[in-house]
Structure formats: structure tokens, C-alpha cells
Amino acid sequence: MEHHFWSTVLDLCGKTTTVVGSHLMGEAGQSFTEQKSDGSLVTVADRWADQELRRGIAAIFPDHGLLSEEGAHHFPETDWCWIIDPIDGTTNFSHGLPIWCIALGLLYRGMPVFGYVAVPPLHQVFHGFYQAPGHGDGAYLNQQPIQCQPGVPSHQAFFSLCARSISLLKRPFPCKIRMLGSASYNFLTVAAGYTLGAVERTPMIWDIAPAWPIVHGAGAHWASLESLDKLDPLSVKNVPDIFPLKFGESYGDRSYHTLVSASSELAAIFLPYIRDSVTQ
The missing domain is CATH 3.40.190.80 (D-Maltodextrin-Binding Protein; domain 2)
Known part of the structure; x- marks a missing residue:
């Protein structure tokens, strides 16, 4: 897999989540809320963000499949497939609580190999690779490498x-x-x-x-x-x-x-x- 492919993936995720995140920041705590059949909440902003993310992905990778919380739920017969959550933490979002995410995952032949999670209210952007074709493993927060920190359970952890x-x-x-x-x-x-x-x-x-x-x-x-x-x-x-x-x-x-x-x-x-x- 060429380096250009992953640069394009990162560029797409960065640009789309920046635009979507900026809009959502103005909607947090104000967007009209509905209850879905499973009891979870959905807002007008969820549906708008879902459409914008799907439109952005389709414009750059028209041959990739798409599965999203607010859209198609059947896994498509494509080597590459995006799975997106336009607002992860909708209840927080609907109440104006600033912990919610825009989450995108890219799967290759059914396995997640790339993840991108933007947290606009906290000015945080996570991304990572795992067993991705043509790219080494790693995880990053605001472009800086991160690693988990094993420790001893205590009331300070x-x-x-x-x-x-x-x-x-x-x-x-x-x-x-x-x-x-x-x-x-x-x-x-x-x-x-x-x-x-x-x-x-x-x-x-x-x-x-x-x-x-x-x-x-x-x-x-x-x-x-x-x-x-x-x-x-x-x-x-x-x-x-x-x-x-x-x-x-x-x-x-x-x-x-x-x-x-x-x-x-x-x-x-x-x-x-x-x-x-x-x-x-």
C-alpha cells in the first residue's frame, strides 16, 4: 500500500471532521432530540453529520463501502469499508456536556486497520494504525505518539x-x-x-x-x-x-x-x- 494512500486517508479525516466538528460545536445543547426504537437518542445534528461524513468519504474513495450508525448497517462486499459514528456521546452532546466524538474506522477485508476519533470540545484528535497494509502500528493524540500506561490498581488510578x-x-x-x-x-x-x-x-x-x-x-x-x-x-x-x-x-x-x-x-x-x- 502506497504512502500516498494513507496520507490521503489522514487528510480526508482531518478536513471532514474539522468542518463537521465546527458545525456541531454550534449545535451542542441546542439540536432537536428524538428517541430511536432502541431507546438511544438521535439529533438533527447526528443525521446532518452522518450525511456530511459519508459525502466526504464518497468524494475521495467512491469504491469504498460505508456503514454508519445513522445509515446502512449491512457490511458491504468491498475490500475497504468505512464505519462511522457521526456523534459518539449523543446524550452528552444534546445536554451540552463537552465529551463527545466524531469517530471513523477504516476496515480492510473486515478487519479494522485505521481509526480516527476527533473530540472537538476537548481539542483532541486521536488516530492509529494496527496491521494496516503498508503502514506500521502506532497510536497518536494530536499527532504525538501515545502508549497505554500499565500500572497497579489503586485509589490513585x-x-x-x-x-x-x-x-x-x-x-x-x-x-x-x-x-x-x-x-x-x-x-x-x-x-x-x-x-x-x-x-x-x-x-x-x-x-x-x-x-x-x-x-x-x-x-x-x-x-x-x-x-x-x-x-x-x-x-x-x-x-x-x-x-x-x-x-x-x-x-x-x-x-x-x-x-x-x-x-x-x-x-x-x-x-x-x-x-x-x-x-x-
């Missing part, structure tokens, strides 16, 4: 969880807890070294695909927790069963219980707490 995982708190947890309201950003806190771990109970494919290459590029550990009762904490899988995605299948109604940790050793420490919270 953070663990981030989603609202559906608060049952973890039924017994003392070995880290301080943070709850951020954006699945992508939740995962990326581990990649950036802010947290030792993060769990999401029901992330969708558009939450996972953009963060996957960045998290792996930063050296973090990713575990699919679909069968918690069968998992051995010392042999947590590092590759979830969902990849590679399969041509023609719909991914719009599937969620994937996920734990991201700064190391496999930390995953082994955190997993029993998560298992207990699910089985209680």
Missing part, C-alpha cells in the same frame, strides 16, 4: 465504566471510577494512559471499529466478554469474535460487551469484578 456497568460498584473496586458517556472516548482513555481500564456493556460496531486500531496501536489489551461465564481470567482473548466482519450481515442491532485494559495482567484483575456484576 482510574477505571472508566459505562452507565450500564454500575453494578461493578456493589463491592469495593480497586480503582477510582470515572463515567464519561462516550464509548469511543471511554476506550481511548486507556490508549492515552489516562485510565488502567475501561468497560462498555453494550457498545455497537461503530463504537468499536474506530477505537480498535488506536487502542491496539497504543499497546493496550482488548477483550471480548461475550461469554463471561466461560472465560478464564488468565487467558482472556485479545481478538474478539466479531472480526473479521462478514459480507452481507447486518450489524445494526448487535452489541459487544468489551473490556479494554492497559495490560493482560490488569485484564485478569478486572475481569472477576465484571463477571460478578453480570452474574449477580
Whole structure:
């Protein structure tokens, strides 16, 4: 894969998310909100951003497939496919809380190889490569390399969880807890070294695909927790069963219980707490 291809990919992501992000910053806390059939929120701004991102990608890569939260959910029969989430953290966005993202993932033959997540309110841009054709692995925040920071769980270290995982708190947890309201950003806190771990109970494919290459590029550990009762904490899988995605299948109604940790050793420490919270 030529270097020019990846330069074009980065340029496309940078330009489109800058334009979309600038518009969304003016809409945050003001955009009209609706409730979708699954109970999640969607705003007029979500739909506008989805159209703008899809239009920008199609103009540069017309032969690439596209799958998005607000658009098509069936994985297309193309070698290259973009998976986008126009606003990850819509509830935060709709209330004006400044933790929401514009997330794009690029898959090659069903595997996420490039991720780009812009966080306009925080002036942060994450991107990363993992097993991408013609490009080395790595993760970056505002163009600077980042790596996860394995450490020892303590009340001076953070663990981030989603609202559906608060049952973890039924017994003392070995880290301080943070709850951020954006699945992508939740995962990326581990990649950036802010947290030792993060769990999401029901992330969708558009939450996972953009963060996957960045998290792996930063050296973090990713575990699919679909069968918690069968998992051995010392042999947590590092590759979830969902990849590679399969041509023609719909991914719009599937969620994937996920734990991201700064190391496999930390995953082994955190997993029993998560298992207990699910089985209680």
C-alpha cells in the first residue's frame, strides 16, 4: 500500500471532521432530540453529520463501502469499508456536556486497520494504525505518539465504566471510577494512559471499529466478554469474535460487551469484578 494512500486517508479525516466538528460545536445543547426504537437518542445534528461524513468519504474513495450508525448497517462486499459514528456521546452532546466524538474506522477485508476519533470540545484528535497494509502500528493524540500506561490498581488510578456497568460498584473496586458517556472516548482513555481500564456493556460496531486500531496501536489489551461465564481470567482473548466482519450481515442491532485494559495482567484483575456484576 502506497504512502500516498494513507496520507490521503489522514487528510480526508482531518478536513471532514474539522468542518463537521465546527458545525456541531454550534449545535451542542441546542439540536432537536428524538428517541430511536432502541431507546438511544438521535439529533438533527447526528443525521446532518452522518450525511456530511459519508459525502466526504464518497468524494475521495467512491469504491469504498460505508456503514454508519445513522445509515446502512449491512457490511458491504468491498475490500475497504468505512464505519462511522457521526456523534459518539449523543446524550452528552444534546445536554451540552463537552465529551463527545466524531469517530471513523477504516476496515480492510473486515478487519479494522485505521481509526480516527476527533473530540472537538476537548481539542483532541486521536488516530492509529494496527496491521494496516503498508503502514506500521502506532497510536497518536494530536499527532504525538501515545502508549497505554500499565500500572497497579489503586485509589490513585482510574477505571472508566459505562452507565450500564454500575453494578461493578456493589463491592469495593480497586480503582477510582470515572463515567464519561462516550464509548469511543471511554476506550481511548486507556490508549492515552489516562485510565488502567475501561468497560462498555453494550457498545455497537461503530463504537468499536474506530477505537480498535488506536487502542491496539497504543499497546493496550482488548477483550471480548461475550461469554463471561466461560472465560478464564488468565487467558482472556485479545481478538474478539466479531472480526473479521462478514459480507452481507447486518450489524445494526448487535452489541459487544468489551473490556479494554492497559495490560493482560490488569485484564485478569478486572475481569472477576465484571463477571460478578453480570452474574449477580
